[in-house]
Amino acid sequence: MQIITDSSCDLPKEILEENNIIVVPLNIEIDGENYVDGIDLTHEEFYKKMATSEGLPKTSQPSPQSYVDAFKKAAQRTGETLCIHLSSKLSGTMNGAIMVREMMEKKIEVFDSLSGSMGLGMQVLKACEMRKEGASLEKIIEKLKEYRDEMRVVVYLETLENAVKGGRVNRVKEMVANLLNLKAIVHVEEGYVKILKTIRGKKRATNFILEQIAEKNMDFKDRIIGITHCDCIEDALALKEEIIKRFSPAKVLVTTMGPVIGTHSGQGGLLVCF
Template sequence: MQIITDSSCDLPKSYIDKYNILIVPLNIEINEENYVDGVNLSHEEFFKKMAESPTLPKTSQPSPQSYLDAFKEGAKRAKQMLSIHLSSKLSGTYDGALATKKMTGDNVEVFDSLSGSLGVGLQVLKACQMVEEGLELNKIVERLKEYREQMKVYVYLETLENAVKGGRVSRTKEMVASILNLRFVVHVEEGYVKVLKTLRGKKRAVSFMLEKLTAEKDDFKDRIIGITHCDCLEDAIALKDEIMKRFNPTDVIITTMGPVIGTHAGHGGLLVCF
């Protein structure tokens, strides 16, 4: 079975290579320049260009040809395909995959992750592991739905700069938040991103996210936890160290946050999912 996903999954290349995952890239526009995520724009380049841009980058779903290319290659590799995508509540990426399936008639199951960044990526890894175990497609989808329902995604926002650029927050409100040292934690709920908590200071905000893990369970030895960061690797490593010490997970994956979620999180943003 061939697993397919899109570039919003933020999976490190080592995992993509290990499981031979096919990636359908999304598109980004920065300062009226067009890029293809992971093809002619790396995450590091994206953060640099985003910081220099006076306007918010725009992301769009993959081109129809990108879906066609992935499905065509997938059909060469396997009789069945499972294509897992960014939340349908955040992007048209999932709908684009569905449309391509209907057009081609390929033997592909299209799955809505109802998540973003490594929230998608961890579901992709789960599917790959189940393929290795020899599970049938219907059983994989059934267990993937259960995993999706249990998944939690929390994002710490260091700054509201991108919210100002995008017109969602006024410059005055951003200045007030800065003066009061306010930090925001958002989460993914039913596929949508919603503000969960406003706290004073980064330390309290990060502690709040750790408390959310504690509220779920004491021992994560059967779970992989994902962390993505917006150009703040040291913060991500510090968060990983604390998670390893407190929760004993199977593993903690650290990677950069891609353009799709990174555009809204902004520099200094941290995402944790499990």
């Protein structure tokens, strides 16, 4: 079975290669220049360009040809294909995959992660794990639905600058937030991104995220906790150490957040998936 995802999954290159995952790239436009995510724009380059851009970078779903190429490549490898994509509530990426699938002869299942970044990435890893165990396509989809529904994705926003650039928050509110040192915490709910809480100070915001993990009230010894960061590796590693100390998970996977979700999170943002 071949597994396909899109570049918003934010999984490190070595993990993608190790698990033989095909990635369909999204597109990014920054100040009139167009880039293909992960092909001619790295995460590091993206944050440098975003920091000096006049407006908010724009992202768009993969081209139809990208899907055709991915499906043809998959068909050469195996008879069955599972595509796991960015939330359909946030992007047309999944619908694009469904449209192209209708032109293909091979069996292709398209699954809505109802998430993004590591929330998507961890579902892809779960599918790879079950594939190694010999699970059928139907069984993998069944378990993915359970895993998706119990998953929590929480995001810390260091700044509201990108929300202002995107027109979602006005400049006055940003000034007030900066003056009071207010930090926004958002989360993914039913595929949408919604504000969870506004907290004064970074330390309190981080503690709130740790409390959210604790409230799950489960043994993490066999679970992976994912962290993606918006060009703030030191903050991500500090959070990783605290998570290990408090919850002793099987693994904490830390990587950079790519342009698709990073555009909206902004510099200094942290996403935690558990």
